[in-house]
Amino acid sequence: xxxxxxLNEKSIDFLEKYLNNAxxxxxxxxxxxxxxxxxxxxxxxxxxDTYGTAVGVINPKAEYKVVIEGHADEISWxxxxxxxxxxxxxxxxxxxDHQIAPSKVVNIHTKNGIVKGVFGWPAIHxxxxxxxxxxxxxxxxxxxxxxxxxxxxxxxxHVGCVITYPDEFHILNGDKFVCRALDNRMGGFMIAEVARLxxxxxxxxxFGLYIVNAVQEEIGLRGAxxxxxxxxxxxxIVTDVTHDTTTPMIEKKVQGxxxxxxxxxxxxxxxxxxxxxxxxxxxxxxxxxxxxRSALSRATGTDTDAxxxxxxxxxxxxxxxxxxxxxxxxxxxxxxDVENVIKLIYESLLNIKDGETFSYFK
Numbered sequence: 369x370x371x372x373x374x375l376n377e378k379s380i381d382f383l384e385k386y387l388n389n390a391x392x393x394x395x396x397x398x399x400x401x402x403x404x405x406x407x408x409x410x411x412x413x414x415x416x417d418t419y420g421t422a423v424g425v426i427n428p429k430a431e432y433k434v435v436i437e438g439h440a441d442e443i444s445w446x447x448x449x450x451x452x453x454x455x456x457x458x459x460x461x462x463x464x465d466h467q468i469a470p471s472k473v474v475n476i477h478t479k480n481g482i483v484k485g486v487f488g489w490p491a492i493h494x495x496x497x498x499x500x501x502x503x504x505x506x507x508x509x510x511x512x513x514x515x516x517x518x519x520x521x522x523x524x525x526h527v528g529c530v531i532t533y534p535d536e537f538h539i540l541n542g543d544k545f546v547c548r549a550l551d552n553r554m555g556g557f558m559i560a561e562v563a564r565l566x567x568x569x570x571x572x573x574x575f576g577l578y579i580v581n582a583v584q585e586e587i588g589l590r591g592a593x594x595x596x597x598x599x600x601x602x603x604x605i606v607t608d609v610t611h612d613t614t615t616p617m618i619e620k621k622v623q624g625x626x627x628x629x630x631x632x633x634x635x636x637x638x639x640x641x642x643x644x645x646x647x648x649x650x651x652x653x654x655x656x657x658x659x660x661r662s663a664l665s666r667a668t669g670t671d672t673d674a675x676x677x678x679x680x681x682x683x684x685x686x687x688x689x690x691x692x693x694x695x696x697x698x699x700x701x702x703x704x705d706v707e708n709v710i711k712l713i714y715e716s717l718l719n720i721k722d723g724e725t726f727s728y729f730k
Contacts, residue, residue, distance in 0.1 A: 392444030410563040430576035435604035438555020439585035445531040454514035462586030478524035485512035550699040574722035592671035596678035604675035610688035628690040631658030635686035639676040683726040
């Protein structure tokens with residue numbers, strides 16, 4: 369018997385459109401507009417802030433507030449220097465991987481629209497055998513077909529222009545979603561699907577639900593930091609991606625053992641409030657949702673940290689989506705994991721009581 373899919377055709381159409389749109393850190397607003405348009409039928413109102421975080425709210429008048437959260441931004445590059453012979457040198461905007469850059473096509477975002485370019489690299493015939501220089505942040509460069517700095521600037525390119533990859537969404541082998549920016553556009557997608565299911569299943573929550581798509585996670589959790597102070601939630605369930613550690617050159621003794629297709633990953637870390645995490649693991653077991661566990665050290669490195677340590681302390685938990693090839697243009701996740709993250713957040717919300725303190729002392 370084939371299980372019924374949570375995702376429908378409209379969901380996948382939105383996911384493709386949402387992923388294919390560029391939304392680099394600091395420039396997330398076009399993606400946020402797409403996300404809000406999709407979410408609009410499922411929420412009562414929206415909150416937005418100065419830097420572009422978007423929040424859909426269900427039951428906005430409720431005193432007790434629960435957040436479910438993902439982040440909207442993707443890694444990118446900035447134009448840092450234009451040489452006299454028209455080559456463009458870059459700096460990171462977020463954790464962009466310099467090793468994948470050579471031979472990639474790029475979009476340079478200007479006021480005049482997109483300017484195409486390529487990350488060039490010396491041909492193999494011209495490199496010294498056995499002593500080849502590796503790609504590094506200070507030697508990779510973009511060629512947009514210009515001979516001079518003046519030609520580049522005439523295209524509208526200047527220092528500070530943001531640069532993204534144009535790689536688009538596709539499905540590999542029937543059930544693997546592949547694209548750049550799955551980290552963490554998938555989070556925004558999954559929390560939107562939770563809102564859709566609540567609406568379609570006529571579920572009434574005894575608290576206010578704040579569906580947060582935060583900006584600027586890739587450069588220090590900044591969007592979550594700002595919106596946490598605006599909302600002042602009582603609890604937060606954050607979703608992000610984590611590494612599938614079963615591919616080559618990853619040390620499981622260091623990174624842990626996580627495999628895509630085996631379910632959502634529930635984090636153990638100081639920022640993760642144990643009673644909220646227990647509610648989530650109990651929910652998974654009661655609903656036969658497969659899950660994996662991950663132990664993190666001083667910090668989760670996700671927006672969980674920003675919510676947990678805001679407003680005198682917010683009960684926070686992290687549910688991660690296993691992902692292969694993070695911060696490349698071929699990030700890959702398993703459809704089953706996507707559906708199970710959605711289901712786990714949805715079912716966990718149904719188990720949170722109005723006024724739940726998650727205190728160890730009450």
